[in-house]
Amino acid sequence: MAQHFLLSSQARTFSIVKIAKMTERQATNFFKKLRWSDTNGKPVCPCCGSLKYYDLSTRDVWKCKACKKQYSVTSGTLFAGHKLPLKTYLLAIAIFSNEAKGLSALKLSRELDVQYKTAFVLLHKMREALLETRDEEPMDGICEIDGAYVNHYTRPANNIEDRVDRRRIQNPNKRCIVVVRQRADGRNEYIGSRRTLTYVLHNENPTGIAQIANTAIVAGTEVHADEANAYDNLHAVYDMQRVNHSVEYMSETGACSNQAESYFARFRRMENGVIHRMGNLYLSDYANEIAYREDTRRWANGRIFNDVSSRCMKTLQSNEWTGYWQGNHRISERLGA
Numbered sequence: 001m002a003q004h005f006l007l008s009s010q011a012r013t014f015s016i017v018k019i020a021k022m023t024e025r026q027a028t029n030f031f032k033k034l035r036w037s038d039t040n041g042k043p044v045c046p047c048c049g050s051l052k053y054y055d056l057s058t059r060d061v062w063k064c065k066a067c068k069k070q071y072s073v074t075s076g077t078l079f080a081g082h083k084l085p086l087k088t089y090l091l092a093i094a095i096f097s098n099e100a101k102g103l104s105a106l107k108l109s110r111e112l113d114v115q116y117k118t119a120f121v122l123l124h125k126m127r128e129a130l131l132e133t134r135d136e137e138p139m140d141g142i143c144e145i146d147g148a149y150v151n152h153y154t155r156p157a158n159n160i161e162d163r164v165d166r167r168r169i170q171n172p173n174k175r176c177i178v179v180v181r182q183r184a185d186g187r188n189e190y191i192g193s194r195r196t197l198t199y200v201l202h203n204e205n206p207t208g209i210a211q212i213a214n215t216a217i218v219a220g221t222e223v224h225a226d227e228a229n230a231y232d233n234l235h236a237v238y239d240m241q242r243v244n245h246s247v248e249y250m251s252e253t254g255a256c257s258n259q260a261e262s263y264f265a266r267f268r269r270m271e272n273g274v275i276h277r278m279g280n281l282y283l284s285d286y287a288n289e290i291a292y293r294e295d296t297r298r299w300a301n302g303r304i305f306n307d308v309s310s311r312c313m314k315t316l317q318s319n320e321w322t323g324y325w326q327g328n329h330r331i332s333e334r335l336g337a
């Protein structure tokens with residue numbers, strides 16, 4: 001039997017050991033190449049775009065000859081005003097990339113010997129980069145759509161006399177994660193599914209689902225969904241294939257939402273085994289992180305590492321994650337399409 005790709009040496013194209021051996025100068029050069037890929041790492045002023053600069057050789061800082069502003073390799077990016085050595089950020093990205101089901105802030109704080117608060121913000125900055133740079137082009141070919149509930153558990157009262165029928169009460173924190181996956185068509189490296197988009201709703205309702213489908217799927221596309229009535233209205237716009245999960249996982253005609261279920265399988269493993277408590281305010285980021293991990297699950301780890309690093313360097317300084325522990329928080333949940 002052929003060896004699975006992830007077990008082969010070709011799937012291990014970098015290691016944390018390699019990064020641990022880097023000097024701070026090498027780490028800076030790595031970020032320079034990612035940030036200024038068009039000029040092969042030569043600094044470009046983030047303010048005016050000028051290529052002329054004075055090299056302030058005492059630190060890794062440049063002064064623009066045109067607008068006289070000083071800048072570093074991280075100015076204006078997600079890691080702007082960084083306090084830790086750049087090598088620590090590379091290590092954080094490396095540890096994050098090597099995980100299969102997400103990474104907890106406690107674990108990262110132990111690995112890097114930084115405060116829990118630092119690790120928490122760093123992780124969320126990486127999630128922000130993945131969400132900000134995701135490919136939102138509407139999908140075609142064959143798609144699957146499905147929803148799953150999170151944060152809905154209500155703990156029963158201690159005393160049996162105080163317990164209520166929990167089917168009758170709703171946890172106000174309950175949210176629905178809706179996933180849209182485009183199936184692989186065999187024309188490239190992807191197997192099973194090719195691309196994944198996630199959204200958060202209060203519940204699996206027809207209006208929310210219609211808006212998501214409208215944003216994420218090209219009209220006329222073949223769409224597979226389960227028997228939930230929230231998907232009934234999609235028949236007007238898409239070539240719908242329905243599967244009744246109380247009877248079967250795949251219908252006689254081949255309708256199934258198994259790729260969407262695969263996404264939720266990995267999501268549940270993060271929820272139950274890694275993160276434990278996901279605040280609704282950042283649910284969209286957690287959901288998208290697992291979408292990214294599903295889509296890149298067959299990549300060599302060096303490729304994932306390079307991709308995450310370059311997404312971090314392409315993401316602009318985040319208003320929500322600058323000064324988080326000084327009280328600067330996201331104001332509202334990112335719901336719907």
Ligand SMILES: [Zn+2]
Pocket residue numbers: 045046047048049050064065066067068069
């Ligand atoms: Zn300038």
